[in-house]
Amino acid sequence: xxxxxxxxxxxxxxxxxxxxxxxxxxxxxxxxxxxxxxxxxxxxxxxxxxxxxxxxxxxxxxxxxxxxxxxxxxxxxxxxxxxxxxxxxxxxxxxxxxxxxxxxxxxxxxxxxxxxxxxxxxxxxxxxxxxxxxxxxxxxxxxxxxxxxxxxxxxxxxxxxxxxxxxxxxxxxxxxxxxxxxxxxxxxxxxxxxxxxxxxxxxxxxxxxxxxxxxxxxxxxxxxxxxxxxxxxxxxxxxxxxxxxxxxxxxxxxxxxxxxxxxxxxxxxxxxxx
Amino acid sequence: xxxxxxxxxxxxxxxxxxxxxxxxxxxxxxxxxxxxxxxxxxxxxxxxxxxxxxxxxxxxxxxxxxxxxxxxxxxxxxxxxxxxxxxxxxxxxxxxxxxxxxxxxxxxxxxxxxxxxxxxxxxxxxxxxxxxxxxxxxxxxxxxxxxxxxxxxxxxxxxxxxxxxxxxxxxxxxxxxxxxxxxxxxxxxxxxxxxxxxxxxxxxxxxxxxxxxxxxxxxxxxxxxxxxxxxxxxxxxxxxxxxxxxxxxxxxxxxxxxxxxxxxxxxxxxxxxxxxxxxxxxxxxxxxxxxxxxxxxxxxxxxxxxxxxxxxxxxxxxxxxxxxxxxxxxxxxxxxxxxxxxxxxxxxxxxxxxxxxxxxxxxxxxxxxxxxxxxxxxxxxxxxxxxxxxxxxxxxxxxxxxxxxxxxxxxxxxxxxxxxxxxxxxxxxxxxxxxxxxxxxxxxxxxxxxxxxxxxxxxxxxxxxxxxxxxxxxxxxxxxxxxxxxxxxxxxxxxxxxxxxxxxxxxxx
Numbered sequence: 001x002x003x004x005x006x007x008x009x010x011x012x013x014x015x016x017x018x019x020x021x022x023x024x025x026x027x028x029x030x031x032x033x034x035x036x037x038x039x040x041x042x043x044x045x046x047x048x049x050x051x052x053x054x055x056x057x058x059x060x061x062x063x064x065x066x067x068x069x070x071x072x073x074x075x076x077x078x079x080x081x082x083x084x085x086x087x088x089x090x091x092x093x094x095x096x097x098x099x100x101x102x103x104x105x106x107x108x109x110x111x112x113x114x115x116x117x118x119x120x121x122x123x124x125x126x127x128x129x130x131x132x133x134x135x136x137x138x139x140x141x142x143x144x145x146x147x148x149x150x151x152x153x154x155x156x157x158x159x160x161x162x163x164x165x166x167x168x169x170x171x172x173x174x175x176x177x178x179x180x181x182x183x184x185x186x187x188x189x190x191x192x193x194x195x196x197x198x199x200x201x202x203x204x205x206x207x208x209x210x211x212x213x214x215x216x217x218x219x220x221x222x223x224x225x226x227x228x229x230x231x232x233x234x235x236x237x238x239x240x241x242x243x244x245x246x247x248x249x250x251x252x253x254x255x256x257x258x259x260x261x262x263x264x265x266x267x268x269x270x271x272x273x274x
Numbered sequence: 275x276x277x278x279x280x281x282x283x284x285x286x287x288x289x290x291x292x293x294x295x296x297x298x299x300x301x302x303x304x305x306x307x308x309x310x311x312x313x314x315x316x317x318x319x320x321x322x323x324x325x326x327x328x329x330x331x332x333x334x335x336x337x338x339x340x341x342x343x344x345x346x347x348x349x350x351x352x353x354x355x356x357x358x359x360x361x362x363x364x365x366x367x368x369x370x371x372x373x374x375x376x377x378x379x380x381x382x383x384x385x386x387x388x389x390x391x392x393x394x395x396x397x398x399x400x401x402x403x404x405x406x407x408x409x410x411x412x413x414x415x416x417x418x419x420x421x422x423x424x425x426x427x428x429x430x431x432x433x434x435x436x437x438x439x440x441x442x443x444x445x446x447x448x449x450x451x452x453x454x455x456x457x458x459x460x461x462x463x464x465x466x467x468x469x470x471x472x473x474x475x476x477x478x479x480x481x482x483x484x485x486x487x488x489x490x491x492x493x494x495x496x497x498x499x500x501x502x503x504x505x506x507x508x509x510x511x512x513x514x515x516x517x518x519x520x521x522x523x524x525x526x527x528x529x530x531x532x533x534x535x536x537x538x539x540x541x542x543x544x545x546x547x548x549x550x551x552x553x554x555x556x557x558x559x560x561x562x563x564x565x566x567x568x569x570x571x572x573x574x575x576x577x578x579x580x581x582x583x584x585x586x587x588x589x590x591x592x593x594x595x596x597x598x599x600x601x602x603x604x605x606x607x608x609x610x611x612x613x614x615x616x617x618x619x620x621x622x623x624x625x626x627x628x629x630x631x632x633x634x635x636x637x638x639x640x641x642x643x644x645x646x647x648x649x650x651x652x653x654x655x656x657x658x659x660x661x662x663x664x665x666x667x668x669x670x671x672x673x674x675x676x677x678x679x680x681x682x683x684x685x686x687x688x689x690x691x692x693x694x695x696x697x698x699x700x701x702x703x704x705x706x707x708x709x710x711x712x713x714x715x716x717x718x719x720x721x722x723x724x725x726x727x728x729x730x731x732x733x734x735x736x737x738x739x740x741x742x743x744x745x746x747x748x749x750x751x752x753x754x755x756x757x758x759x760x761x762x763x764x765x766x767x768x769x770x771x772x773x774x775x776x777x778x779x780x781x782x783x
Contacts, residue, residue, distance in 0.1 A: 066575045066578040069578045070511065072508050086571055087562075087571060090575045090579070091507065091579055093507060105562075106571070125561060125562045128503075129506075131503075131507070148501075148502065148555075148561070152547040152548055152549065153547075168561075171557075174552060174555070175549070198555065200553055200555065201552060262535070262552055263534075263535055264553070265532060266534070266535070269375075270367055270368060270374060270375050270376065271700055272367040272371065272375070273289075274360070274364060274367060274375070
């Protein structure tokens with residue numbers, strides 16, 4: 001905590017903002033409607049993790065940013081009531097975060113492993129550069145979602161969006177799976193344009209139509225394999241386990257989007273020894 | 275090659291030719307074996323040049339009897355002042371391939387060098403000079419944010435309230451720039467990190483993550499977070515000396531990185547955390563940063579991630595609006611800001627960008643320093659500057675123009691053997707620097723490389739102390755931004771005016 005600026009939060013504020021009961025460490029992030037500063041909230045969360053708490057509940061979260069950034073305790077569960085701010089679970093490496101409400105932008109930024117479940121919407125830049133872990137969004141997401149998700153070794157990030165996603169979904173994708181279910185979508189396609197521009201790994205399953213004009217350079221429409229169906233079934237099963245039965249079964253309504261090449265720019269350059 | 279392609283292919287004349295003195299040649303074939311560009315062959319019992327020489331000089335270095343000379347082939351093109359050979363070669367190459375020209379190292383275009391138009395001052399009579407052998411001349415440099423003002427609490431005693439800002443203490447105002455594993459070899463990066471530790475300075479990790487062997491040098495490494503987020507995980511962020519968000523690189527402002535799949539070997543795969551053989555593409559922008567406000571958030575989430583234990587900085591390429599951008603970066607919470615001039619190096623970048631985009635670091639630093647000072651921000655940050663710093667004089671001048679730290683990479687690479695042949699992007703570096711080919715990598719001994727960088731930087735630091743002494747300055751901090759110790763003698767006084775440097779002949783008054 002060198003140079004932290006905040007003294008150790010020992011919950012002597014007299015407002016009872018933290019409590020520990022039945023194995024759950026609860027933090028009230030907005031006592032009397034006054035939001036706790038994000039630095040203080042994160043400091044309290046870190047202290048709870050250091051004390052080996054494995055279940056944390058946050059209440060009255062009102063836009064506090066960077067919650068659980070770099071949290072690395074594998075069996076940790078953090079439940080969040082309210083609306084967490086941007087960069088929820090950035091660099092997350094192991095824990096499960098469950099949001100009972102909406103998340104804002106950049107949720108799961110550069111996530112390494114773990115799980116983020118959002119019982120609501122998660123807006124722009126969700127899952128940027130995620131290298132592993134799973135994200136389940138009950139509602140919709142915004143622009144630039146899943147950009148540059150990538151795989152490495154045993155890690156394969158998955159992002160399931162119940163509603164719709166807007167433009168630039170899965171650009172530069174280098175691994176992992178994005179699923180968009182389009183529940184409640186008012187248009188035949190639940191995704192926007194520039195879909196998968198520069199994609200060179202991974203795949204997307206879009207429940208609904210995807211027109212050629214929606215695809216970015218490097219992206220193409222591919223056939224679903226038996227392996228894809230198996231993976232999709234697993235992800236949908238998990239989605240349903242969090243958010244209830246909202247889907248009729250069947251894979252025929254899905255369109256698979258995949259890279260046309262793993263080396264989209266290989267022919268672009270001239271290496272002549274001038 | 276199809277028929278039409280063959281007919282279209284215009285063969286470019288050779289630029290360099292190794293000439294062998296057959297009287298002395300012992301036909302040991304060492305030169306043939308060492309030439310990674312395959313420009314030499316052994317035919318009819320003698321070494322013959324077969325084309326493709328890049329003047330890397332490896333053959334000269336390994337020839338036991340020094341019987342090779344690399345000659346620059348005189349231009350085979352009819353002379354023309356406007357349609358230079360360089361222009362015509364580029365046209366033939368692109369008419370053959372249709373591709374975007376790639377290049378590496380810093381730009382080789384003969385842009386004016388403002389450093390060379392600046393003269394240093396020295397003390398005479400009215401302000402005595404200092405002999406650094408007799409008296410201390412301090413070169414310790416701090417990297418990190420400052421509170422900007424001292425906070426004191428009232429009472430009987432004045433007590434300073436903790437400033438809380440983590441600082442990195444370096445023994446000299448020099449750092450080794452960000453050179454990723456991937457653009458250079460394991461042994462090269464190891465040499466850089468070993469040297470940084472020995473010198474007690476900081477070396478940049480580059481954007482390719484950090485190999486697990488190198489965590490032993492972590493307290494002398496600045497971890498770079500670039501748009502591809504390669505190798506960025508909690509371990510990478512925590513325990514380093516500093517973290518830097520890379521927005522831009524001087525050699526390719528506005529561009530991301532592209533490490534071709536051929537270079538993504540198992541070693542690189544492990545470090546970047548991507549599969550073997552896939553292209554490592556860094557998107558042009560960070561897609562979570564589309565504004566200064568977004569940048570502030572990435573800075574904040576990194577500070578939160580490292581629990582405020584180390585400085586978090588931002589590297590930007592020197593572009594025409596740099597002063598305003600730098601002001602925004604500081605306001606966004608950066609503890610240090612790195613300005614990379616357009617002459618900075620690269621392992622691979624598009625030639626059109628490398629040669630034509632950006633601005634010289636001399637002017638960039640001067641205008642940033644001026645702007646930050648005017649806005650009352652300069653004392654809150656450390657300014658690092660690199661991109662074309664070739665010698666201790668350049669380092670001294672860039673400090674006097676307003677940088678706290680000079681960032682050097684190409685010179686460190688030259689110290690370990692680089693001949694600046696500009697072929698890094700081909701991955702065939704015969705010196706084992708810009709290559710991933712195991713047999714070539716082995717040619718560079720990291721311990722020897724580190725020792726050479728230590729020698730170079732110590733020598734530069736000694737020259738800095740000598741110059742400071744000559745100026746009558748006893749601490750490098752007093753040189754930073756001290757434009758009064760510079761005079762301009764170049765062709766364009768407007769540049770001097772913009773930099774805030776007086777013309778040669780103008781006194782102190």
